[in-house]
Amino acid sequence: MKKRIAILGSTGSIGTQTLEVISEQPEHFEAEVLTAQNHWELLVQQAIRYNPNAVVIGNEAYYKNVSEALKPHDIKVFAGSKALNEVVEMHTVDMVLTAIVGSAGLLPTIHAIKANKPIALANKETLVVAGELISTLTLEHEVPVLPVDSEHSAIFQCLCGEYTNPIEKLILTSSGGPFRGKKIAELQHITKREALKHPTWTMGQKITIDSATLMNKGLEVIEAKWLFDVNFDQIEVVVHPQSIIHSAVQFTDGSIKAQLGLPDMKLPIQYAMAYPERLSTHYPRFDFAQIGQLTFEKPDVSTFRNLQLAYDAGRKGGNAPCVLNAANEIAVQAFLQDKIGFLQMSNLIENCLKSIPFEKNITLEILTETDIETRKFAEKQLK
Ligand code: NDP
Ligand code: MG
Numbered sequence: 001m002k003k004r005i006a007i008l009g010s011t012g013s014i015g016t017q018t019l020e021v022i023s024e025q026p027e028h029f030e031a032e033v034l035t036a037q038n039h040w041e042l043l044v045q046q047a048i049r050y051n052p053n054a055v056v057i058g059n060e061a062y063y064k065n066v067s068e069a070l071k072p073h074d075i076k077v078f079a080g081s082k083a084l085n086e087v088v089e090m091h092t093v094d095m096v097l098t099a100i101v102g103s104a105g106l107l108p109t110i111h112a113i114k115a116n117k118p119i120a121l122a123n124k125e126t127l128v129v130a131g132e133l134i135s136t137l138t139l140e141h142e143v144p145v146l147p148v149d150s151e152h153s154a155i156f157q158c159l160c161g162e163y164t165n166p167i168e169k170l171i172l173t174s175s176g177g178p179f180r181g182k183k184i185a186e187l188q189h190i191t192k193r194e195a196l197k198h199p200t201w202t203m204g205q206k207i208t209i210d211s212a213t214l215m216n217k218g219l220e221v222i223e224a225k226w227l228f229d230v231n232f233d234q235i236e237v238v239v240h241p242q243s244i245i246h247s248a249v250q251f252t253d254g255s256i257k258a259q260l261g262l263p264d265m266k267l268p269i270q271y272a273m274a275y276p277e278r279l280s281t282h283y284p285r286f287d288f289a290q291i292g293q294l295t296f297e298k299p300d301v302s303t304f305r306n307l308q309l310a311y312d313a314g315r316k317g318g319n320a321p322c323v324l325n326a327a328n329e330i331a332v333q334a335f336l337q338d339k340i341g342f343l344q345m346s347n348l349i350e351n352c353l354k355s356i357p358f359e360k361n362i363t364l365e366i367l368t369e370t371d372i373e374t375r376k377f378a379e380k381q382l383k
Contacts, residue, residue, distance in 0.1 A: 218310020
């Protein structure tokens with residue numbers, strides 16, 4: 001039986017790579033649902049090629065374009081963000097791969113969990129904003145969450161067969177981003193073009209900027225906390241510029257298990273989709289002797305302040321990580337629109353964390369309000 005996958009965000013970097021995996025493993029997977037926000041033409045092309053049961057175009061203005069283009073095909077077409085919550089519940093969906101960017105991924109993920117669909121989770125913002133809520137829901141519905149993020153996939157792989165063994169420490173590796181080694185003064189006039197060049201990974205714009213500021217690693221620390229049920233003191237970040245060790249786990253006997261490979265997101269995507277199986281691939285193999293050396297260093301959190309801000313917000317808990325995430329989404333967008341400089345992103349986020357009222361006990365309603373309030377406050381600061 002083929003696994004029928006709903007890909008939320010099929011037109012993005014993770015989404016298109018997921019479709020490549022499906023093309024390479026046609027006897028194992030098929031695309032059941034595809035969704036996009038604005039790239040309707042690509043969505044249509046994908047739908048014609050992969051013949052899903054349904055597609056969703058988030059931006060309702062493009063509904064007509066999509067439905068007309070797909071008229072000759074037997075594919076259901078829906079529009080609007082609410083439709084995302086409905087398609088994930090379809091009985092023909094076997095797994096939901098969440099590759100939407102930002103907190104927009106939260107609600108459809110909640111709906112998928114409530115409909116008992118296994119989740120392949122790329123959208124890390126979901127766990128940053130609502131880690132506690134999602135963890136409770138997945139336990140209640142006994143729904144597996146398979147990490148797609150390469151670091152978390154690595155940790156997950158290291159933990160296979162270790163279910164009763166306590167974790168001493170998770171070691172999250174980071175490439176360090178394109179500005180590794182640079183000091184504050186050199187970061188003052190960074191342009192978005194420079195920030196959009198990642199040394200080892202090709203990704204969507206938001207996560208590429210997050211990688212340059214180390215916010216991506218900060219979000220991943222919070223993601224790891226919820227996926228693996230550890231506390232923040234048990235999560236260490238190590239800069240490893242070659243991105244060969246994808247992350248590691250240290251157990252209480254002092255032994256460390258790591259997962260290695262060439263940086264290619266198709267591997268963790270496929271692993272999450274096929275788990276517990278490993279499917280054969282023809283991707284290039286890592287050659288130790290050819291690479292020669294792997295290097296490691298401490299992250300520079302006084303220059304790349306976002307990583308520290310994320311640890312602090314994560315430790316504080318409540319709605320603080322939700323504030324962090326919303327402020328960061330606004331900051332990245334403003335940087336990409338040349339409204340603020342590279343270093344000002346951290347200032348804006350810090351300002352939001354100081355100004356938005358803290359709520360210890362959270363509900364989905366409180367998180368939704370916090371998200372809206374933070375975005376409003378951050379936008380005001382930009383004026
Ligand atoms: P992209 O920006 O490349 O793609 C985002 C996808 O989400 C697109 O299909 C986009 O549609 C859709 N989308 C954007 N906004 C909305 C919205 N408001 N509602 C519904 N759909 C929306 O992002 P990435 O693929 O790089 O990243 C996706 C997620 O995966 C992020 O959370 C990221 O952190 C995580 N991730 C990504 C990695 C990577 O290598 N890229 C690695 C690890 C994690 P459209 O194309 O129409 O705009
Ligand atoms: Mg990652």
